[in-house]
Amino acid sequence: MYCSKCGAQNADGSQFCNKCGAAMNAVSQSQPISDAFKLEIEEARHNERVGWVITIVGIAGLVIGGYMAINQAGTHNVSGAFSGIVIASIGTFVAIFGFIIAAVNNQKREKLIKKLK
Numbered sequence: 001m002y003c004s005k006c007g008a009q010n011a012d013g014s015q016f017c018n019k020c021g022a023a024m025n026a027v028s029q030s031q032p033i034s035d036a037f038k039l040e041i042e043e044a045r046h047n048e049r050v051g052w053v054i055t056i057v058g059i060a061g062l063v064i065g066g067y068m069a070i071n072q073a074g075t076h077n078v079s080g081a082f083s084g085i086v087i088a089s090i091g092t093f094v095a096i097f098g099f100i101i102a103a104v105n106n107q108k109r110e111k112l113i114k115k116l117k
Helices: 035-074 078-116
Strands: none
Touching: 035 078
16 A cells, blocks of 8 residues: 555555555555655655745744844834845745745645556
């Protein structure tokens, strides 16, 4: 029996995948999944995780930049406030970029998994 989430082989009758922990609702297949296909699924999953990490870093930049802009504006430090706005803007773009990477790789992984069924 093969996992519909990651493609790992599991014992027949398993309730959860031994590799990723997903609930086993895959249909038993007579042919094992090729290593290249498994690698493609793993690569998509890895790239999705990288996208989420980039998104989190971008959100952190947005928060730090926003705090810096508000804090410096309160002290009438225009250059400090402007720097905060720039950092927040860059953080926003990085977060959006990371989200796009995660979403694209999630869709790629889902399409690969549908081929298993």
